[in-house]
Amino acid sequence: xxxxxxxxxxxxxxxxxxxxxxxxxxxxxxxxxxxxxxxxxxxxxxxxxxxxxxxxxxxxxxxxxxxxxxxxxxxxxxxxxxxxxxxxxxxxxxxxxxxxxxxxxxxxxxxxxxxxxxxxxxxxxxxxxxxxxxxxxxxxxxxxxxxxxxxxxxxxxxxxxxxxxxxxxxxxxxxxxxxxxxxxxxxxxxxxxxxxxxxxxxxxxxxxxxxxxxxxxxxxxxxxxxxxxxxxxxxxxxxxx
Ligand SMILES: O=C(O)[C@H](O)[C@@H](O)[C@H](O)[C@H](O)COP(=O)(O)O
Numbered sequence: 001x002x003x004x005x006x007x008x009x010x011x012x013x014x015x016x017x018x019x020x021x022x023x024x025x026x027x028x029x030x031x032x033x034x035x036x037x038x039x040x041x042x043x044x045x046x047x048x049x050x051x052x053x054x055x056x057x058x059x060x061x062x063x064x065x066x067x068x069x070x071x072x073x074x075x076x077x078x079x080x081x082x083x084x085x086x087x088x089x090x091x092x093x094x095x096x097x098x099x100x101x102x103x104x105x106x107x108x109x110x111x112x113x114x115x116x117x118x119x120x121x122x123x124x125x126x127x128x129x130x131x132x133x134x135x136x137x138x139x140x141x142x143x144x145x146x147x148x149x150x151x152x153x154x155x156x157x158x159x160x161x162x163x164x165x166x167x168x169x170x171x172x173x174x175x176x177x178x179x180x181x182x183x184x185x186x187x188x189x190x191x192x193x194x195x196x197x198x199x200x201x202x203x204x205x206x207x208x209x210x211x212x213x214x215x216x217x218x219x220x221x222x223x224x225x226x227x228x229x230x231x232x233x234x235x236x237x238x239x240x241x
Pocket of ligand 1: 044045046047048049072073074084137138139140144145146176177178
């Protein structure tokens with residue numbers, strides 16, 4: 001018996017990881033669609049969830065009733081290098097899932113700081129709280145969403161009372177920023193209220209980062225905050241490379 005209060009699915013290999021993570025998200029969306037007739041799904045970028053999105057895109061669901069957005073976005077225009085929106089369009093919003101509604105996390109403002117308020121307003125109008133499924137990823141530096149270790153802007157994402165749904169983040173100097181510093185991200189309270197929080201961290205290296213993060217401070221390893229979701233958090237990993 002595990003004494004963890006969250007789900008921890010340690011699969012044998014990458015193939016099983018993809019199947020189990022995809023099936024979990026499918027089941028959560030199906031449950032929301034059955035209960036409420038619609039579902040909301042926020043997704044992360046990165047190579048870890050990519051094959052899961054590709055599998056999910058073939059699933060037979062009433063995708064036209066599913067509204068999808070991002071957990072975080074680099075402040076670039078769609079069509080420019082680094083756009084998470086483009087990544088999701090090329091992976092998840094394909095095949096059967098191409099009929100889902102997609103809400104991008106950028107607007108015409110020149111910086112995320114300038115665009116955040118207006119974007120939050122339309123996001124809140126589009127997505128009833130709580131979100132049904134928030135798919136989280138993780139960098140080997142322990143960041144998740146655009147919550148980077150010791151970032152100067154991190155406290156505003158972690159403000160428990162009163163953080164907006166979306167907040168801008170400055171990832172300057174972060175090892176895991178992929179070259180994109182100006183960012184927008186969901187806030188911690190929004191994720192904590194979500195009905196399902198799958199964390200997709202395939203491979204033994206990411207598994208170790210996750211396991212070790214349990215001993216760390218939330219500003220040192222932001223991903224550890226997800227433990228506070230308790231049974232609504234399910235971690236998917238495998239023991240391969
Ligand atoms: O916006 C970003 O920079 C990415 O989305 C990033 O947060 C990513 O999710 C992690 O770095 C994990 O990436 P991998 O899954 O490729 O390891």
